[in-house]
Amino acid sequence: MSFDPxxxxxxxxxxxxxxxRAIRHDLGxxxxxxxxxxAQERQNDExxxxxxxxxxxxxxxxxxxRQRLAAGRYGLCLRCGExxxxxxxxxxxxxxxCLACAERGEV
Incomplete structure (x- = not known):
């Protein structure tokens, strides 16, 4: 892996x-x-x-x-394992x- 995730x-x-946090503030x-x-404000709330x-x-x-990184499984496809x-x-x-699984919509 060429970068630190x-x-x-x-x-x-x-x-x-x-x-x-900013959105919750605005909603409050x-x-x-x-x-x-x-009426306009309620549409904005949606x-x-x-x-x-x-x-x-x-x-x-x-x-x-982050959990996958801590467990040593970061960077492995959840679908095919590659x-x-x-x-x-x-x-x-x-x-x-991976890109192949993402394009197939598998994960």
Whole structure:
């Protein structure tokens, strides 16, 4: 493996954590008393909820990648067991599968 995944995973974890924290903050803000404004704010809340779900999914993926790293299984495809391409890991350090399995939609 030509790069150290630890710092890359840590950076991803920090980015997702900051994003989730900011979204939770925004979702906790009070709504406007004006009905028309409330309707718009509730639509915005739906978008924020979707963004929060994405951030939380990213946190889970990074957490699982960190577990694989600690267990010595980082960089191995969860589907076929073959090594994941180094370029793929550099592009997405939390990758769970090799490119061939990802293209087949197997993981």
């Amino acid at each position: 630890g710092p890359a995973l840590e950076q991803l974890f920090d980015e997702y954590s900051q994003r989730a 803000l009070p709504h406007n008393a004006d009905f028309a404004e409330q 978008v924020l909820q979707a963004l929060l779900a994405e951030a939380e999914a990213g946190l889970r993926q990074v957490g699982l990648a 090594p994941i391409e180094p370029a793929r890991l550099q592009a997405w350090p939390a990758a769970e599968c």
